[in-house]
Amino acid sequence: MVKYAILGFGVVGRGLAEVMADQREKLAAAAGEDMELGYILVRHDYPAGPFQDKLIRDFSLIENDPSVAVVAEVIGGTDAAYEYSRRALMAGKSVVSSNKQLVAEHGAELAALAREHGVSYLFEGSVGGGIPLLRPLCRCLAANRIDEICGILNGTTNYILTAMAQKGQAYADALKTAQQLGYAEADPTADVEGIDACRKTAILADLAFGVNVDPADIPTRGITAVAPADLELAQALDGAVKLLGRAARAGEAVCAFVEPHFIPQGHILASVNGVMNGCAIRGSAVGEVVLCGPGAGSHPTASAVAADVADAVRHRADPMIPDLGAPGGRLLPADELCSRWYVRAQCGPEAVSAAFPGAEPVYGSTGECGFVTAAMLDRRQLEKKLAAVNGRAAYRVLA
Amino acid sequence: MVKYAILGFGVVGRGLAEVMADQREKLAAAAGEDMELGYILVRHDYPAGPFQDKLIRDFSLIENDPSVAVVAEVIGGTDAAYEYSRRALMAGKSVVSSNKQLVAEHGAELAALAREHGVSYLFEGSVGGGIPLLRPLCRCLAANRIDEICGILNGTTNYILTAMAQKGQAYADALKTAQQLGYAEADPTADVEGIDACRKTAILADLAFGVNVDPADIPTRGITAVAPADLELAQALDGAVKLLGRAARAGEAVCAFVEPHFIPQGHILASVNGVMNGCAIRGSAVGEVVLCGPGAGSHPTASAVAADVADAVRHRADPMIPDLGAPGGRLLPADELCSRWYVRAQCGPEAVSAAFPGAEPVYGSTGECGFVTAAMLDRRQLEKKLAAVNGRAAYRVLA
Numbered sequence: 055m056v057k058y059a060i061l062g063f064g065v066v067g068r069g070l071a072e073v074m075a076d077q078r079e080k081l082a083a084a085a086g087e088d089m090e091l092g093y094i095l096v097r098h099d100y101p102a103g104p105f106q107d108k109l110i111r112d113f114s115l116i117e118n119d120p121s122v123a124v125v126a127e128v129i130g131g132t133d134a135a136y137e138y139s140r141r142a143l144m145a146g147k148s149v150v151s152s153n154k155q156l157v158a159e160h161g162a163e164l165a166a167l168a169r170e171h172g173v174s175y176l177f178e179g180s181v182g183g184g185i186p187l188l189r190p191l192c193r194c195l196a197a198n199r200i201d202e203i204c205g206i207l208n209g210t211t212n213y214i215l216t217a218m219a220q221k222g223q224a225y226a227d228a229l230k231t232a233q234q235l236g237y238a239e240a241d242p243t244a245d246v247e248g249i250d251a252c253r254k255t256a257i258l259a260d261l262a263f264g265v266n267v268d269p270a271d272i273p274t275r276g277i278t279a280v281a282p283a284d285l286e287l288a289q290a291l292d293g294a295v296k297l298l299g300r301a302a303r304a305g306e307a308v309c310a311f312v313e314p315h316f317i318p319q320g321h322i323l324a325s326v327n328g329v330m331n332g333c334a335i336r337g338s339a340v341g342e343v344v345l346c347g348p349g350a351g352s353h354p355t356a357s358a359v360a361a362d363v364a365d366a367v368r369h370r371a372d373p374m375i376p377d378l379g380a381p382g383g384r385l386l387p388a389d390e391l392c393s394r395w396y397v398r399a400q401c402g403p404e405a406v407s408a409a410f411p412g413a414e415p416v417y418g419s420t421g422e423c424g425f426v427t428a429a430m431l432d433r434r435q436l437e438k439k440l441a442a443v444n445g446r447a448a449y450r451v452l453a
Numbered sequence: 454m455v456k457y458a459i460l461g462f463g464v465v466g467r468g469l470a471e472v473m474a475d476q477r478e479k480l481a482a483a484a485g486e487d488m489e490l491g492y493i494l495v496r497h498d499y500p501a502g503p504f505q506d507k508l509i510r511d512f513s514l515i516e517n518d519p520s521v522a523v524v525a526e527v528i529g530g531t532d533a534a535y536e537y538s539r540r541a542l543m544a545g546k547s548v549v550s551s552n553k554q555l556v557a558e559h560g561a562e563l564a565a566l567a568r569e570h571g572v573s574y575l576f577e578g579s580v581g582g583g584i585p586l587l588r589p590l591c592r593c594l595a596a597n598r599i600d601e602i603c604g605i606l607n608g609t610t611n612y613i614l615t616a617m618a619q620k621g622q623a624y625a626d627a628l629k630t631a632q633q634l635g636y637a638e639a640d641p642t643a644d645v646e647g648i649d650a651c652r653k654t655a656i657l658a659d660l661a662f663g664v665n666v667d668p669a670d671i672p673t674r675g676i677t678a679v680a681p682a683d684l685e686l687a688q689a690l691d692g693a694v695k696l697l698g699r700a701a702r703a704g705e706a707v708c709a710f711v712e713p714h715f716i717p718q719g720h721i722l723a724s725v726n727g728v729m730n731g732c733a734i735r736g737s738a739v740g741e742v743v744l745c746g747p748g749a750g751s752h753p754t755a756s757a758v759a760a761d762v763a764d765a766v767r768h769r770a771d772p773m774i775p776d777l778g779a780p781g782g783r784l785l786p787a788d789e790l791c792s793r794w795y796v797r798a799q800c801g802p803e804a805v806s807a808a809f810p811g812a813e814p815v816y817g818s819t820g821e822c823g824f825v826t827a828a829m830l831d832r833r834q835l836e837k838k839l840a841a842v843n844g845r846a847a848y849r850v851l852a
Binding site: 069073074076077080081083084086178184185186189190192193194195196197198199319320322324325326327332337338339340341342343344345346347348351353354356357358360361364365368369371372377 | 468472475476480482483485577583584585588589591592593594595596598718723724726731737739740741742744746747753755756757759760763767768770776
């Protein structure tokens with residue numbers, strides 16, 4: 055019998071306490087021993103139902119209790135979460151986390167601290183919510199040189215883009231619906247500007263390429279400029295517009311960016327709709343695998359965090375610390391990456407043919423046209439040509 | 454430094470030797486120590502390129518070499534594969550396998566032997582080829598009561614059904630193309646009759662529900678009776694016909710079966726085309742996740758087996774033995790399971806409305822119609838009504 059503690063009792067924290075109580079026996083089998091909830095650290099008193107007697111406000115009770123083997127940090131942010139994670143690791147306790155900001159910004163440092171103190175540091179819930187993603191990447195695909203990771207990593211923006219595509223809604227209306235349904239926050243900036251996807255992309259790049267990427271270095275564009283016409287034209291071109299976080303091997307360097315993409319319908323990611331997330335991983339032996347599921351939410355995220363708690367207990371003698379890489383790897387500027395492009399433009403078919411030979415424009419209800427370029431162009435080559443067609447939008451095509 | 458041995462040097466065995474050589478460093482990091490290929494057991498001499506000096510024909514060399522920690526059985530079948538697996542486990546060596554027939558028929562017995570001898574028994578490559586599937590199911594989703602697993606588990610049949618749907622080919626022509634491309638064997642029985650999918654369904658049911666299912670008890674229908682008209686009508690009804698292996702919780706019992714299904718386009722499995730496999734897992738906390746990728750092939754399957762080799766080495770002090778369950782669980786007859794149905798029939802719309810109120814038939818190029826029943830019916834209830842519409846085919850609708 056070991057104890058675990060939960061830091062934070064928000065949506066994920068409450069879900070974690072519930073899921074671990076609900077599947078206690080099965081988790082004990084996975085962990086190799088029974089696990090008991092010791093404490094829930096909160097800042098204020100909450101109505102916590104069956105967990106009321108576990109609430110505490112003083113972290114040192116956890117820090118100083120030798121029966122606590124694992125601390126689950128689900129506070130979010132980088133202030134208290136960072137401090138408590140450090141202190142827990144230094145006290146010889148494994149830490150598991152669903153906090154993408156903390157992992158993206160301080161994960162390598164916390165992993166080093168875990169190594170130093172012989173404990174695990176796991177964060178399956180930080181990317182892709184409940185989707186088994188980081189363990190498959192690091193363990194199941196260990197026999198692969200990873201060549202690219204590319205995912206729909208934010209459910210809010212995917213909900214908005216799906217609503218725009220399927221219901222013809224404008225961006226602002228789709229956002230409002232998402233807020234009413236609880237899929238978007240009152241201040242949606244971190245989601246719609248791609249910041250959340252950027253943090254997750256950084257974590258994936260770290261794990262896939264062994265280079266610790268600063269999320270601030272990842273060029274990031276969100277979905278606020280995506281027009282209903284883009285979704286209409288993309289459908290006519292047999293594709294979908296999705297916000298992708300991508301990290302790819304480019305020679306010895308790594309290229310990473312977050313921006314809206316055109317995904318041809320033949321790719322499974324084009325069928326990942328609503329609040330679902332999906333992530334494609336290309337590896338040297340396996341080819342491509344695509345893992346899809348709920349990228350957020352109380353119990354789905356708790357599912358991932360609870361599995362981490364069990365694995366941390368199971369591996370007390372042989373800690374699990376995914377390799378977040380060494381700092382200082384060179385990120386290739388995304389603008390240099392060649393690809394085909396989806397373009398929305400205001401011009402006749404002759405202008406399209408002249409600037410983009412072979413491209414076949416389709417015309418939508420706004421009178422604008424959409425087409426996919428045949429050539430592989432980097433962004434600067436593309437931009438030189440956009441003026442000739444009155445280009446209004448251009449998104450990379452997922453190869 | 455530990456050694457591993459490969460039993461069999463067919464498509465997977467050769468791929469395994471290649472992948473493990475190619476990613477030796479990365480696999481050593483995952484395993485915690487360097488791993489060297491000790492032996493490749495073959496029945497006849499082969500041209501084996503860089504691996505020529507590893508070929509042996511006498512299993513006792515492996516059995517008696519204490520430096521061999523892991524044996525990878527990729528022979529297939531249940532004769533030599535079964536005998537060598539037993540002997541390896543009894544000699545205190547971990548066994549990993551991609552042999553779905555052996556795991557489905559004797560996995561529980563071999564797992565017990567592994568437990569007895571304190572070694573690992575892993576078989577990630579036996580279901581879904583290179584897709585990370587069994588580890589996600591058993592480890593990442595450990596905090597879930599699994600409610601259903603349902604997958605496109607055979608690439609040959611999915612290739613044939615996709616070719617029939619996309620090119621309008623007849624079954625026999627699509628099969629011939631698959632054989633020419635190497636996606637189907639000269640004798641395609643095990644694939645097209647659903648036997649391969651049945652074995653994989655048995656393994657998934659074992660792991661998900663802790664009940665050791667005899668594959669012979671799983672009602673299994675293949676795709677030989679699927680008509681081009683079914684694929685045409687399914688598309689008109691905004692869906693796809695796919696061969697699914699399903700295992701679901703039904704009260705205290707488990708229900709498992711393999712048969713062609715109608716999958717609505719909204720479900721990701723409808724977009725899993727060609728030789729790709731895909732598997733949906735429904736869990737109590739996570740909801741639904743869908744894992745897709747190459748379900749067969751030399752290097753993809755080797756990717757899964759190589760990860761098992763590394764994990765077996767890593768866990769020598771704490772063996773990994775997925776729980777294949779106890780024998781004797783009751784399988785609920787699949788006929789009792791209610792669902793909506795896709796029906797192909799030869800009749801007018803009035804006859805459809807009379808027998809299936811609310812159903813909306815679409816008519817295809819053969820003059821037959823297709824529709825989806827609104828009601829939840831078990832197979833016997835359905836069959837009583839089929840005569841009234843001249844029913845030609847009926848497939849369950851994936852909910």
